[in-house]
Amino acid sequence: MKVLRDILYRVPVNAVFGDTNIDVNKMHFDSREVSTNDVFVALKGVQVDGHDFIEKALDKGVLAIVCETVPEKRRTGITYVEVLDSSEALAIMSSNYYDNPSKKIKLVGVTGTNGKTTVTTLLYELFMNLGRRVGLLSTVKIMVNKREFKATHTTPDSLTINKYLAKMVAEGVEYCFMEVSSHGIHQNRTLGLNFAGGVFTNLSHDHLDYHASFAEYRDVKKRFFDQLPKDAFALTNIDDKNGPVMIQNTKTKKYTYALKTLGDFKAKILEKSFSGSLITINGTEVWSKLIGTFNAYNLLAIYGVADLMEVEKLEVLKGISELNSVSGRFQYIVSETNVTAIVDYAHTPDALKNVLETINDIRTGNENVITVVGCGGDRDKTKRPKMAHIASQLSNQAIFTSDNPRTEDPQAIINEMEKGVSPENYKKTISIVDRKQAIKTAYKLASPGDIILIAGKGHENYQEVNGERRHFDDLEEIKMCFN
Incomplete structure (x- = not known):
């Protein structure tokens, strides 16, 4: 049990009706999960307003309500706490409830449009390989040392973040690397956390x-x-x-990394192939299994973080040379007939451009590049024609297909993509709604030496159609074609 007054420490409160010197059991913002003696925080979400479920939560036995608008009719014996922003209150209360675990761990947040998963995951792998005790909060998975937990969001809700940070503290974790999404920042999910550092990767068209x-x-x-x-x-x-x-208004110590300009951490690509890259980092050569300019930036960020956390430089460089690609990030296999297939999460125009430019930079010029790509439903529609333009411009053949259509008509999504194709590239495009058939078609069109890029879903092992998730894995599908 926790004392409500202690959980509310540092929360901006407008008014209190009732007693805060009471013991409460658990905290929840989902009325379906509350039970006797809990505190319910009513959040105003994008689709649902938690204030509509206050009475339902009270019927289940909660002792306290934290909300932005206190009900006109208040129940006797219930404590109502009126706050200016419920999401802000939830974030601070969550940290307090779990005894502020982020203050007992070195937490580094990574934000940007592309590269968050790669940077956080490889930092986790690097520090684990160096014998440190490490945690990870990412799009793909949550790790507490070597124990894996399922991830549901890029940046989880405040309660979930603090729950796992508390687990990490209990298990002696020293460092945690965390993806920080724009949704998470906007919805105050990271508020109240004590970060040891923050990393910015890049910014391009997404989430509009x-x-x-x-x-x-x-x-x-x-x-x-x-x-x-x-x-x-x-x-x-x-x-x-x-x-x-x-970083123009940050109060922290500022550091930079770069390939093109001067930075505290500087890299140069010397050689690149499908087997990896030879680069220099601050003047020292290192071979990496990661491919492409975008990954050189990722490696620089990783090196910079490790250096700023006082890991010995040569130890970091040796560790970087041993890192493998993250699942669904430029993950490639080669068939017996010498067809290369690359599965990548590229789901923004900039990410797709980076991957295709990397492929075109490495290939000899005699191979064809066949790109299979779609765009998600119920998401930013403005990037659809841009994605199609890039795929058709930088590939010998582009196949437009379904991604996660969600509640939208897959063909309608493809129709919007096709609007971005330049007249000279029309003949290079095919539209196949069924993603499985699109991947099969790409393989049938490929000759020995050709390269197939399957973009957009990467590590995801499902496809969401009409609100239902069905098993679907791009890597599995292309492997079946190869066999």
């Missing part, structure tokens, strides 16, 4: 179905760095035009 404009998307990312404590570090990609913007 949620954010009103690109400027708002950028400013939400920037808020993460504005909120970092003074004793933390902020590491930014200075080659990205938004890199300097991220």
Whole structure:
């Protein structure tokens, strides 16, 4: 049991009706999960308003309600706490409820449009390989040392974040690397956390179905760095035009990394092939199994974080040389007939462009590049024609197909994609709604030496159609074609 007054410590409170010096059992923001003696936080969500479920929560026996608007009719014996922002209150209360675990661990947040999963996952792998005790909060999975838990969001809700951080503290974890999404920042999920450092990877077109404009998307990312404590570090990609913007108002120590300009951490690509890259980091050569310019930036961020956390430089470089690609990130296999298939999560215009430019940079020029790509339903529609334009422009053949159509008509999504294809590229495109058939077709079109890129879903092992998730794995599908 926890005392409500203690859980409310540092929460901006407008008014209190009742007693806060009471013991409460658990905290919840989902009325379906509450039980006797719990506290229910009523959140105003994008689709559902938790205030509509206050009475339902009370019927289940909760002792306290935290909300932005107190009901006109209040029940006797119930404590009502009126706050300005319920999501802010939930974040601070969650940290307090779990005894502020982020203060007992070195927590590093990574934000940006692309690269978050790769950077956090490889930092986790690097530190584990170096014998440290490490945690991971990512899109793909949650790790507490070597124990894996299922991830449901890029940045989980505040309660979930603190629950797993508390598990990490209990198991002696020293470092945790966490993906920080724009949704998570905007919804205050990271508020109240004590970050030891923050990393900015890049910013490009994404999530404009949620954010009103690109400027708002950028400013939400920037808020993460504005909120970092003074004793933390902020590491930014200075080659990205938004890199300097991220750290202009931060109170922390500022560091930069770059390939094209001067930075505290500087890299240069010397050689690249499908087997890996030879690069220099701050003047020292290192071979990496990771491929492409975008991965050189990822490796620089990883090196920078490790250096700022005082890991010995040569130890870091040796560890980097042993890292493998993250699942669904430029993951490739080669058939017996010498067809190369690459599965990548690229689901933004910039990410797709980066992957295709990497492929075109490495290939000899005699091979054909066949790209299978779709766009998600119920998400930012403005990037659909851009994705199709890039795929058709940078490939010899582009096959437009379903991604996760969700509640939208898959053919309608493809129709919107096709609007971005330039007249000279029409003959290079095919539309096949069924993703399985699209992948099979790509394989049938491929000759020995050709390269198939299957983009958009990466590590995902499902396809969401009409609100239902069905098993579907791009890597499994292309392997079946190869066999």
